[in-house]
Amino acid sequence: MRIQRTPARTSDTQQQNLASPVEATSWREFAEFRQPDLAHSLVIGPKGSQALIERHQGSVGRQQSPAENGTETVEFQEKPSLPATPGPPVEYTRARFLVLGSWEGVVLEVTNETFIARLTDIHSGRPDEIAEFHKSDLSGSDLELLEPEAIFYWFVGYNDNRSGQRARSSILRFRRLPAWTPEEDEQARAWAHEAAQILWRK
Amino acid sequence: MAKIAYSPPEPNQIELSLFGPGYGECILVHLGCQEWLIVDSCVDQRSKQQPVLRYLKAIDVDPLSAVKLILATHWHDDHVRGMSQLVAECVSAEFSCSLALQREEFLRLVGKVGRQEAIRTRGLAEFYMVVERLKVRALGKPEVPPIKWSDANKRLLYRPGSGECPEVVVTSLSPSDSSISLALQQFRDLLPKNYERRKSVVACGPNHSAVVLLVQVADHAILLGADLEETEHPGTGWTVIVDSPERPQVLSSVFKVPHHGSVNADQPRVWSDMLVENPVAVLTPFRRGTKLPSEEDKARICGHTREAYSTASTKPLKQARGDRVADKIIKDTVKSIREIEGQVGHIRLRRFVGEKDSGKWDVELVEPAQDLCRS
């Protein structure tokens, strides 16, 4: 199927902000952020940004001017500054994944060549299944996450690439879940304490 | 296989019903006079219903008023799935569980992991919901203790005999003090540490918190073995129960074989010292990963009794997949795949007490339940 982009018009509301900028969470309205007039636009590739990350960690919640953020000593490439009101943030492509089946899996056992997992159907409510997968089907970084009790998603379906070509596809991706926080530990203690107060009456 | 009659038992008739798919179990006991006990909980994955509630409604018993005690023998998900629904529906029932679960070590595990839907630790998630329901109940009725804690040789329920209604004594035989200590250490080990990556929590090792139950109705006794395993730790497992001078010194004629018949849970002195000769043995299989009971387990159990039954087979279910494109992609991707649980089987034992006692238990099987020694 051809996908045709009609040229942007001044009244094209898919590119205009209708809601109050203070409150809007529609991502299309988000596109209408105002870009400050920047003397430099910094484009830092993934490998060159470690120093920048270290300087910025711990400073969330405070605005920093370019002079304060300590980026002067990081390598960067200058690019021309962007227009003040950029167009839609996302360019639609023909890429899509037509999901025919989706599961969440918990690894039960890892062998030399395979791993065994319990699968729970995410959408259709089919009974749980147990399956054996090939380790060679995992990407390098997913292989690092493979261990008993690790959780993953598994999707099967049709993968349409950007050119519109379709292929049957099976995608397994380990969940990158947030680490446990001290606050959650505190909340658990508080809950346990309250439960004990109520339930320990004899 | 004959169909069972869906009618309630007589007031002077004991019933034990064991429900089990390939993973999970639930036990229902009629204590006479339309008073019932539920031990553990499971959900039929195909229909999403609770087999025990479905059965009670089918035999015209109102779970709201008839169930007097619900006991969770331990917290593993194959024994507690759907438990919060039972607690919610059976409002006349007291709730009991292992004394080991009273401790902060377990509650912290529930409070931390159980409320995290994302990581699918169902046993703890179910316990979280149970505790929340019990808190609401406790706040509404402060005069009623919300939990009866089970440990070694603790009487949980007593009903004196009266007219047609037989005397009932329900006693927990475990966990022992040593078992509780070991269980608490297990909970401490399972508790995720700060900054650790989040993943599911899977119980491993012997189940030290399990509650073994002895149900006495008139002159008959039923021994429910939960998942208690024999261990090398002194003061734990089955040996300490068999040797206890404080336990009721009765012989049971029905035995719910512990831990799906595994050799880890076998203690020959249970058969010789706690059971009658040729008792009726019932069990649920375990089809997830290791298959239990194994052929050796079956041979061992059938060596102790000629009457042994299982709620389902241990044979892996055939992969129920068709010709859909998704099925073809799945077949091309995985080395193997099969459903775990399958249909829920039902074993029903009934026996009159008093004058109408025929001297044996009437056994009825609902497919896929089967005779363990002849399959």
Added chain:
Amino acid sequence: MAEQTPLVAGTAIVLRGAFNPAIFQPAWFAVEKLLPGEEAESAKVEIVTSQITSFTTAWLTIQVTNDRFMAHTQLANMELPLRDLVLATFRLLRHTPISVMGLNRDAHYEMGSAEAWHRIGNLLAPKERWEGLLNQPGTRSLTIEGTRPDKYEGYIRVKLEPSNVIPLGLFIEINDHFQFATPPSSPGDPWKSDTESLISSANMLAALEGAWDESFKRARSLMEGVLKF
């Protein structure tokens, strides 16, 4: 008859709060193991500054300014990993004050015929009422807002427009808006206290985890309902 499977669709999580865009680079996500290393290395970085960051990977678009964070995917199978990414990011950055969250789905549907394409517009904003007032009136955009059916503050908005991607297509956007806290009256003003900001991000995380399934069931059912108009 409208095609029930959208030709193009997207899912976005939009947050309003106080952010440092320079943090949200592919390398940071890789170092914190929130994205696979190979994905981060092949990411297309548009810009990274202290005011704005924007990059894309094979399945993900991230755009961050000082007061907005957006994560978007066009792939249906990556909706749950998208949620996991935002959850993991803001558990790590748990002191980030976040006042509102939008869980958004949008889709472009082929209507199948000009008649079907006109029908919805005519039904919801009858053209004949505008004839005589305007030459050749046509519906450009229609937004309907409803209250939330759950315990959260906020609203649900449905926007319908002719698609600018598919000829004779219908664009539907569902904006599921959650309000957690009142942001400072002027951008750049400090938040009142650290506790308040902590509470705000905790509420967002709880809502993202707890309300996700319902939100997308609702979005699916809203889209199906609109297509049946």
